Amino acid sequence: MKGTVSFIPKARTIEFFEYDLPEVAEGAILAEVSRTNVCGSEVHMWRGEFGKRGVMPGHEMVGRVYKLGKGVTHDTAGQPLKEGDRIAPVYYETCGTCVNCRAGNAAACVVLGIRARRVGPHDPPHFHTPFATHYYIHPGQHVYKVPDNVPDHAASAANCALSEVFFGLDQASLSYEETLVVQGAGGLGLHAMAVAKARGARVIAIDGVDLRLQRARAFGADEIVDMREYTDTRARVGRVRELTAGLGADVVLEVAGVPQAFLEAINLVRNGGRVVEIGNISLGLTVEVPPALITFKSPQIIGVATYNPHYLHKALNFLSAHMETYPYHEMVDAEFPLEQAGEAMEKSDRKEITRASLLP
Numbered sequence: 001m002k003g004t005v006s007f008i009p010k011a012r013t014i015e016f017f018e019y020d021l022p023e024v025a026e027g028a029i030l031a032e033v034s035r036t037n038v039c040g041s042e043v044h045m046w047r048g049e050f051g052k053r054g055v056m057p058g059h060e061m062v063g064r065v066y067k068l069g070k071g072v073t074h075d076t077a078g079q080p081l082k083e084g085d086r087i088a089p090v091y092y093e094t095c096g097t098c099v100n101c102r103a104g105n106a107a108a109c110v111v112l113g114i115r116a117r118r119v120g121p122h123d124p125p126h127f128h129t130p131f132a133t134h135y136y137i138h139p140g141q142h143v144y145k146v147p148d149n150v151p152d153h154a155a156s157a158a159n160c161a162l163s164e165v166f167f168g169l170d171q172a173s174l175s176y177e178e179t180l181v182v183q184g185a186g187g188l189g190l191h192a193m194a195v196a197k198a199r200g201a202r203v204i205a206i207d208g209v210d211l212r213l214q215r216a217r218a219f220g221a222d223e224i225v226d227m228r229e230y231t232d233t234r235a236r237v238g239r240v241r242e243l244t245a246g247l248g249a250d251v252v253l254e255v256a257g258v259p260q261a262f263l264e265a266i267n268l269v270r271n272g273g274r275v276v277e278i279g280n281i282s283l284g285l286t287v288e289v290p291p292a293l294i295t296f297k298s299p300q301i302i303g304v305a306t307y308n309p310h311y312l313h314k315a316l317n318f319l320s321a322h323m324e325t326y327p328y329h330e331m332v333d334a335e336f337p338l339e340q341a342g343e344a345m346e347k348s349d350r351k352e353i354t355r356a357s358l359l360p
């Protein structure tokens, strides 16, 4: 039997390749992709921001066990696993032994292996990323069964958006009664709002698109700062200060993904507060930051690119507990067949849609 994988060789181009399904090694799993999302990273890939070598797209997925390698009987949390079970894998591997893994910060693993960055579709076992019909899960890669009450549309974002902001808010120790500003009410931002509300924080959402602001309210935002009303940093900082007794936010989460938002985050946070930087992932994009601002405000700046892999299990459990509380079904607002992945990324880039899913 054959399957299909995809590759982005240059900006705004996607290619598809067919391969025989690979042999499944001892300890590995071959999954059939049920649903995979166009995340911000894929939009950056589509724009050609990931370099000249090209890149294999896809990382947010939910699927079913197609074939278990020898010796695989349970998921990483110890739940029994069989062929056909719904699963979500962590899309990278951590080493467990480097200086950061040993210190409990596997998200900053110094040899963190995102295979998609190192391999191409021609390298076996070919099915390296989930913009594909199948996905190969290597021995030691975390994989978790999806709770029965969590539908695919919600589970598909768990291994990126939700796990990452969950981990980021933990890194910032966001706690009860603190104020969180979320810059950007896209997928990451909405998940963060739900997690922040669950721990008793107050949420201020910043965005400038009606639908995204409506969703922010639905996902628990207590206050909205509409960028069409507060049109520059000065106005937004002023508004957030008004809403926080003149202080600024305890924690600011940057998930807008533009360099200017990082500078604004440092302006929005209170003296001694915490800034969690997640949204900016293109090394070529810059902003001028006056270092004295960091000296005088003394915020902690916390960069989060991934998460400790066991957070995927926490994320799936969070969804299971909050499926009825938040309109997760609204988070994915467009569905495409795999062959139309290019169109899905193009429309996402033009912000005509918020979160697209591919259904291979």
Ligand SMILES: [Zn+2]
Binding pocket: 094, 095, 096, 097, 098, 099, 100, 101, 102, 106, 108, 109, 110, 111, 112
């Ligand atoms: Zn490591």
Ligand SMILES: [Zn+2]
Binding pocket: 039, 040, 041, 059, 060, 160, 161
């Ligand atoms: Zn993602």
